[in-house]
Every structure is written in C-alpha cells, then in structure tokens.
Amino acid sequence: MSSPVPLSSRPRKILGRLSDFLAKKWKNGFYLYLAGIFTALIVFDAFFLHFAAEMKQTAFDMMVRYRVVVPTPDKDIVIVDINEASLAAMSKEYGRWPWPRQVLGEFVEQIEKQRPQAVVFDILFSDPDVYNPDSDAYFDAAIAATGNTFFPMLRLDPADDALSQIKPAMIPGVVARDNEAQRDATLAMVLPHFKAALEGSRLGLHNITPDADGIVRQYPVYRDDYGWKIPSLPLRIAQQLKFPQPEAQRVLLNWRGRPFTYRSVSFSDVFVDLTSKNKQRPPDEFTGKIVIIGSTAPSLFDVKPTPLSRMHPGVEILATAIDNFKHDDYLRFPDARIAYLLLTLAIVWATAWGFYRNIGQDKFDRLFGASQFILLTISYASINFTTTYINLTGPVTLGLAYFTLARLYAFATGKALETSSVRTSQEHGGELHGVLMLIRLGGQAGVLSEGAREKIRRRLEKTGSATKSVEILTGRQKGIWDLFEDTLAISWLRPADDEDSRLRIVRDISEVARAIRPLLRKHAATADNDVNWFVHEGLIIGGEEARNSWRALFAETLLRWKETKKGKS
Structure with a gap:
C-alpha cells in the first residue's frame, strides 16, 4: 500500500x-x-x-x-491673513466675523498710502450689511478712490443658469470670444454687492475646481460659457498689471512649497499699526507689493487638499496662481x-x-x-x-x-520551456539514441562566475543546428558531486535509425568544440585553461525508463573517458 x-x-x-x-x-x-x-x-x-x-x-x-529644486515664492506677494489670532483680537471691538465693512475700508485707505501694486480681496462681498449701511457706504467710497483693488466673483452651478437674470455682457471684464457668443444667455453668478467694485471692473472668478480625485492641481485661467470668456481673478490681475497671460484654459500650478510659504502678516497687527498714531511697522512695508487679503483660519473653512497638504489655505492657492502668472512659470503639460x-x-x-x-x-x-x-x-x-x-x-x-x-x-x-533531452525521451516511447558530450574545465575550480556560466550555456545552446540540452554542473552539491564543478554536459537525442540527425549531431559536436575556448576567454576564464571533452553515445529507452537510461549513459561516459585517459598515458 x-x-x-x-x-x-x-x-x-x-x-x-x-x-x-x-x-x-x-x-x-x-x-x-x-x-x-x-x-x-x-x-x-x-x-x-x-x-x-x-x-x-x-x-x-x-x-x-x-522635488529638489523648488521655486522661490515671490517676495512682492504678501498675504494679510485674517487668521485665528486676528479673529480673536478684533472680536473685542468689532465682534465675530464678518466685521463691519468700515474696518476693511479703513484698511484700504491706510494701505493705499504706501502705494501697493495691487490690493486683492479673497473675500466675497455678496450681500449688504443691513445692520450697518453706513459702514458699507464707507467701504464703497474707499474702494471707489482706488484703481488697484481687485474683487472675486463666484460662478454657481450652470444648472441654475436659467434661473438667473445676469447676462454675460452685464459683467465687467467678460468678453465675447467670437461672433457666435449667445447674447441672451444668463449666468448663475454671485457678484460683489458694491457699486464701486462693479464699476472698477477689476473682477475675476475665484472658483477652484479640484481634479476628479478631489485634489487641487490646476487653476482655471478663464471659463468659456456660451461663447463668453469669464476671467479668473489671477487672469484679471495679469491683464491689469501687464503680466504674461496664459493661453490655456487651465494651468498646472507650479507650487512654491507647503502651506504658509508666502510672506504672511496678521491682519489685526497691521490694522492696529496702520490706524495708530505711533506706528511701529515700516512705512514702506507694502510699497510695490501685491497684497492679498484672505484667511487661513480653519474656522472660516477656506481650505482645500493639494499635492502638498490636505488642508491648503485657499488664499495661498490664489497667491500661487498669481505668482505663476506673473513669472509665466506655471507647469506646461x-x-x-x-x-x-x-x-x-x-x-x-x-x-x-x-x-x-x-x-x-x-x-x-x-x-x-x-x-x-x-x-x-x-x-x-x-x-x-x-x-x-x-x-x-x-x-x-x-x-x-x-x-x-x-x-x-x-x-x-x-x-x-528549457530544452531537456531527458524530458524529450520521457515523452517518446521505444528505443532512442542519446549522445552525451562532457566538457571539463581544468585549472582552479570555480573559475567561472554565475553570470559567465549562464552566458556560456546560452551561447552553446545556439551553436549548431541540432536540438540539444546544455547544462553546467556547478558543484553546489556536497560530497562526490563537488568533483564535477565547472563541467558542461551537452546532450542530444535522436531516433535510433535517423542518419540525418546523426550527421547533424556530429557537425554540432565539432562546432561546440571550436566555440568553447573563445567563449571561455571572452567570459573572464583564463586563456590557458586546460579544456578537455569526451563524447559517448548509447541506447536510451523512452518513457518511464528514460531517467535510468540517461543515468547509465552518464556513468558509462565517465568510465569510458577515464579509460581513454589511461590508454593515452
């Protein structure tokens, strides 16, 4: 059993x-x-x-x-940050956010005295402050006196366009792309509430659309709705300040680093200093700068995931886009x-x-x-x-x-997939003829590296025209088998009565004998190696007895080789 x-x-x-x-x-x-x-x-x-x-x-x-080489953020772009510290400091006098617009109006009036290049609001002024109409009027008058303030507008879901009464031609800065622009189309938009902001026409979209996986990598240059070109806020700034204007509708942002890379100052610190009699801050701190007023406070929820951070403040993304447009170094793809x-x-x-x-x-x-x-x-x-x-x-x-x-x-x-005479003989029944060629490398054992052995084996496989099996005994086995290290065993198999196959094998043996020495020299074996070979052939029984037949042929080949050496000596 x-x-x-x-x-x-x-x-x-x-x-x-x-x-x-x-x-x-x-x-x-x-x-x-x-x-x-x-x-x-x-x-x-x-x-x-x-x-x-x-x-x-x-x-x-x-x-x-x-990446190793990270572009340096533009030193002339400064973020006035309505951060958590500012919210806490200002709440004592002005309450919780949003503050009365007069606060921002006073800020604009004071900072304009330093002649900044641009004052960019990353704040959407969509509704009037019904409790402080005088405050709104103050802010409107303050921005009316400027020529370098910029304001965002928000594009809503296009599915709601039919519910809107705002036509593209009514929006300052929006232009028809061609003669086929739809004149009667309406857009679902949120525009600034203030008349001075609309009349100044320095408006742009601050929509940021993430990729399909929710990550912000690109920034829209403009939207094309119904044949009308609606500029983004960075594009509107580029147009006004004569920066290069991208031709693409979206650009891949060339990030300057992780969040809080740009120079940032706390809104409350700057506001207190600007409105005080004894100023401590430099009088030209914002001269020639692009000043972006926005918030990094998590409580105001203006954060988005980017390649650099899961919580990247929107105002820093806006700063990056403006920086890219200014230096024309956004990433082309x-x-x-x-x-x-x-x-x-x-x-x-x-x-x-x-x-x-x-x-x-x-x-x-x-x-x-x-x-x-x-x-x-x-x-x-x-x-x-x-x-x-x-x-x-x-x-x-x-x-x-x-x-x-x-x-x-x-x-x-x-x-x-390797050519194997043993496997071939197992797949065929009856009597076959096996030819075994043993090549022994003399000199120091282990003269060939593993890679050299494999290259020699593959090269010999391709030598000649008859199908053959080439193996190299490496001597990894223990005991008596270690004696066969660096011995090549090449075997052929043919039908017992096939004369053409026999002649091809004879020619193969001659070609292998001529090729072995150049191969050894090529693959770092010493040129004077004592290379010996011996060829013996015998009967192979196919099928289940094939393995035993090959074992017997191998042993017989070794014995005949030994006898031949004794006879020569």
Whole structure:
C-alpha cells in the first residue's frame, strides 16, 4: 500500500503540472499573446478608461512633494491673513466675523498710502450689511478712490443658469470670444454687492475646481460659457498689471512649497499699526507689493487638499496662481496622448520581444530596469529644472506591469520551456539514441562566475543546428558531486535509425568544440585553461525508463573517458 502524499507537496505538484501545461500550450508565444492583450487594454484606456491618467496624477503629487529644486515664492506677494489670532483680537471691538465693512475700508485707505501694486480681496462681498449701511457706504467710497483693488466673483452651478437674470455682457471684464457668443444667455453668478467694485471692473472668478480625485492641481485661467470668456481673478490681475497671460484654459500650478510659504502678516497687527498714531511697522512695508487679503483660519473653512497638504489655505492657492502668472512659470503639460500611447506600446512590445527571444535574464533585467529608471528620471528632472512637465509614469507603470507578469510566467515555466533531452525521451516511447558530450574545465575550480556560466550555456545552446540540452554542473552539491564543478554536459537525442540527425549531431559536436575556448576567454576564464571533452553515445529507452537510461549513459561516459585517459598515458 502506497503512503499518502503529504499535503505540503500537493500545491507544488499542482503548480508543476500547471506550469508544464502552460509551457506546452503557449511556449514562448505567451509573451506575444500577453502583449496583444496589453495593447488592447492600453488603447481602450487611452480613449475611455483613463486609468493611466490617474496614475500620472499620483506620480505628479509625489514628485512635487519631494522635488529638489523648488521655486522661490515671490517676495512682492504678501498675504494679510485674517487668521485665528486676528479673529480673536478684533472680536473685542468689532465682534465675530464678518466685521463691519468700515474696518476693511479703513484698511484700504491706510494701505493705499504706501502705494501697493495691487490690493486683492479673497473675500466675497455678496450681500449688504443691513445692520450697518453706513459702514458699507464707507467701504464703497474707499474702494471707489482706488484703481488697484481687485474683487472675486463666484460662478454657481450652470444648472441654475436659467434661473438667473445676469447676462454675460452685464459683467465687467467678460468678453465675447467670437461672433457666435449667445447674447441672451444668463449666468448663475454671485457678484460683489458694491457699486464701486462693479464699476472698477477689476473682477475675476475665484472658483477652484479640484481634479476628479478631489485634489487641487490646476487653476482655471478663464471659463468659456456660451461663447463668453469669464476671467479668473489671477487672469484679471495679469491683464491689469501687464503680466504674461496664459493661453490655456487651465494651468498646472507650479507650487512654491507647503502651506504658509508666502510672506504672511496678521491682519489685526497691521490694522492696529496702520490706524495708530505711533506706528511701529515700516512705512514702506507694502510699497510695490501685491497684497492679498484672505484667511487661513480653519474656522472660516477656506481650505482645500493639494499635492502638498490636505488642508491648503485657499488664499495661498490664489497667491500661487498669481505668482505663476506673473513669472509665466506655471507647469506646461503637453497633451501628448498619442505620443504617450505609442511610447507605452513600444515599451510593452520591446519587453515582449526580449522575453520571446529568450535574452539572458540578468542582462535583460538590467536593460529593462535601466530604461524605466531613465524614463522616471526624465519626468523628475522635467519638474525640477523646467516648466514643461513630461509625465512618463503611465508608460513606465504599464511597462512594469507587463514585465512583472512576463517574469512570473518565465519563472513558472522556465524549467518546462528549457530544452531537456531527458524530458524529450520521457515523452517518446521505444528505443532512442542519446549522445552525451562532457566538457571539463581544468585549472582552479570555480573559475567561472554565475553570470559567465549562464552566458556560456546560452551561447552553446545556439551553436549548431541540432536540438540539444546544455547544462553546467556547478558543484553546489556536497560530497562526490563537488568533483564535477565547472563541467558542461551537452546532450542530444535522436531516433535510433535517423542518419540525418546523426550527421547533424556530429557537425554540432565539432562546432561546440571550436566555440568553447573563445567563449571561455571572452567570459573572464583564463586563456590557458586546460579544456578537455569526451563524447559517448548509447541506447536510451523512452518513457518511464528514460531517467535510468540517461543515468547509465552518464556513468558509462565517465568510465569510458577515464579509460581513454589511461590508454593515452
């Protein structure tokens, strides 16, 4: 009665049978079939799924977060921060936020004396203060006396456009893009309540639209609604101050760093100093500056997730956009969908061809790894040293996915795909003829490195025209087998009565004998190695007895070789 098969060996046997099945069914053609499947998925993704685009966003976030060369924030952009400290300090006299507009009016009057380049409100003045109409009037008069104050407006859901009575032509700064602009269209908008802000026409959208994953990476330059161009607040500032104006509708922000990178001063500190008789702050603190009045206070909820922080203050995002427009250094990201598609397919098919042609594993892995590293380096360098972001992470990731699956298949079926005379003889019944060539490298044991052994083995496999099995005994075994270190065993198998096969094997033996010494010299073995070989042939019984037949042939070859040496001596 046979003993039961241990449970631990069953998975190995199942995997072994599966590997043999896959190897017999697909052989090396699997790599081409897999490349065909990847091609279909890549093309479908490029035009419909956009999974690779999402990978690019994740890679962009990481590269921005850990880049080496970070642009310096413009020193002439200053944030007057209505922070938690300001809210607490001002509440004693003016109550909770929002404060009476007269406070902001007095701030504008005083700061204008220092001649700032621009005063930008990141505060939406959408409604009148019904309890302080005189305060509103004071603020309106203060901004009417300026020519450099800018105010935001808010675009509401376009689904509500039909409910609005505001036509695009009624909004200062909005222009028709072409003759096809719809004149009777209405826009759901929240405009500043103050007449002076509207008449000054220094208005712009401060809507920030995150990407599909909720992360803010881009800033809108303008909106195109019904053929009308509605500028963003940074664009309106760029137009007024003669900064470069992006042609794209959205730009990828070139971040200056994590939150609180820009120079920031507390609103309460500045306001108290500006309105006091004994001023302590420099009288030219804001001269020539772009002053942005906004809030970083978490209690006012103006925070958004960005690649650099999950809670990035909106006023800092606005400052970044203005900075980008001023220096014309926002990140360009060419819409090279077809180029990325072709590059991805080239990586996949080049990798598939390498596996299909059975290029040496060590060499091929190094080449593939180097190519992917170079592509990632190009992406990382572009975001550090240029304003054109070349995002190659999609092609790299998909290429790596293909390589991983192909390498797993190669690992699982490697033994089954190798040419093996023993395996071939097991698959055929009857009497066969086996030829065994043993090549012994003399001199110091272990003269060949692992990589050199594999290169020699693969080269000898390709020498000649007959199918052969090439193996190198490394001497890793203990005891007597250690004596066979650096011995090459080359075997051929042919039908017993096939004369053509016999002649091909004879020619193969001659070619192998001529090739072995140059190979040893090429792969760092000493040129004067004493290389000996011996060839013996014998009967192989196919089927279940094949292994025993080959063992007997191996032993007989060693004995005959030894006898031959004695005869010569």
